[in-house]
Amino acid sequence: MDFTKLRAAALKDGDDEEAVTVNTRALIDKVLARYSGEWTTLRELLQNAADAQASTVVIKFETLPSAQVPLSNTTNSAEILKHVLLHHTLRRLLVTNDGLPFGVNDWSRLKRIAEGNPDETKIGAFGVGFYSVFADCEEPFVSSGNEAMAFYWKGNSLFTRRLQLPVAEGNPNTSFVLDYRNTTTPMPNLLSICQFLATSLTFVALQNIELWVDDWQILSLKKKAAPSIEVPIARDVETKTKEGLMKVSSMERESVQMDATFMNVVGWKPSIPATPKPGSYDNAYGTSSADVPSLRSFFSRLTASTSHAQLKTKAMRDEKALQDIVLENLTGTTTANVFLRVTTAVVKTHIAAQFAAELERATKKPPPKTTKLAILTASYDEIAASAKENPVAKGIDIFASVLPGKKPGGRVFIGFPTHQTTGA
Secondary structure, eight states: OOHHHHHHHHHHHSSOOOOOOOOHHHHHHHHHHTSOOTTHHHHHHHHHHHHTTOSEEEEEEEEEOOSSSOOOSOOOHHHHHHHHHHHOEEEEEEEEEOSOOOOHHHHHHHTSTTTOOOOTTSSOOSSOSGGGGGGTBSSOEEEEETEEEEEEEETTEEEEEEEEOOGGGOEEEEEEEEEBSSSOOBOOOHHHHHHHHHHHHHHSSOSEEEEEETTEEEEEEEEEEOOOEEOOOOTTSOOBOTTSSEEEEEEEEEEEEEEEEEEGGGGOOOOOOSSOOTTHHHHOTTOOGGGSOOHHHHHHHHHOOHHHHHHHHHHHHHHHHHHHHHHHTTTOEEEEEEEEEEEEEEEEEOOOHHHHHHHHHHHSSOOOSEEEEEEEEOOHHHHHHHOOOSHHHHHSOTTTTTSOOSSSSOBOOBSBSSTTOSBO
16 A cells, blocks of 8 residues: 555545644643652742843742631731641742743743743743643733733633733733642741752842742842852863864853841741641641651661761750740741852854754754853852851751752752752
8 A cells, every 4th residue: 555645645635624632731731740840830930030030039828727727816926827837728829020021922922832932042941831830720820011811721721811901000020820729738848948949049040039928028038149250261171072062162250149038937847746647747837758757767766876876866956956946936037148159161062953953843942052051169268158157047057959068979950950950
């Protein structure tokens, strides 16, 4: 059988053409299954803000009171905050940035899955970043400048409606309003999200990030950078890759200071009941899998050496002392800072036309003509300046994943640490 002729006949004489339909809901679910990672939605919205030349991003979790555990009759702000973290659930995530308002192309791309930003200088490649919001939100809403867009479902098809506002009623910022799909999502661990935001600020072109829970400001991060200086490239350094795809053209170095002002509640760890209810570990605020008893930890305790037991006892004693300090002033604030040195290489690319075409087919944008590779280091003096004397700042290490570690090796971040990251 001549399939070439058969295909030509089908195209010429076949029945009326029909467009291929897509179950949008299933498509988004399958895309997100391959695009998962902790804080995926925040990671994408932070990068969008940086691409829009924003300087500040404000993240706010709005909560729902518990129907089972009512708030006791108290005006003590610390007790109210503890009740919110333990018993409230998430109603809405509001992410606002002060970058450039959406333009015509931005609004159009928002409606098209997998089209992506054609600008090769932007990190996004596959055009699915914004759709990470559907992991927790059913119908997102976006407001930017004098326009707004609402998403809504009809069956398994996704639709949008766009609204034009009078200039006087416009939003001076860009806001993503994400109402949670269900009303049972617990509060996230504050220390975990604060450490993620500190790492994020290190690697994106933003200056400030704020985190709020209802009307409590939990965290304020600020980044200041000194003017960069050119770094000469040593003559004996090979600046070109083996295949000639990339070549370092120049290098520069800048000193960066990051400041964090956070509410002490970030380090609060509620005591775990001696006889918890089944499944309560998964939903308890401030706990992780490391807190859950296991056979491994049971046998490790049996075989632990005396020195190991002593270290563990000291760690528990230090943790209790920290919790005592935190509970004395749960809503008080603590400031910590870190000093870093960022050395950046400007890399020019030389890619064959055929390879470039394959990359553009896969990523929906041409490969960049130049890119940057940055190495994060800290000198002895910078590490000393970053040392924390305050016991709260020392015990609640907001910058734990920012400063280069003492252990050998390192981590490679591509945009952000995700499941797509190279390295540990």
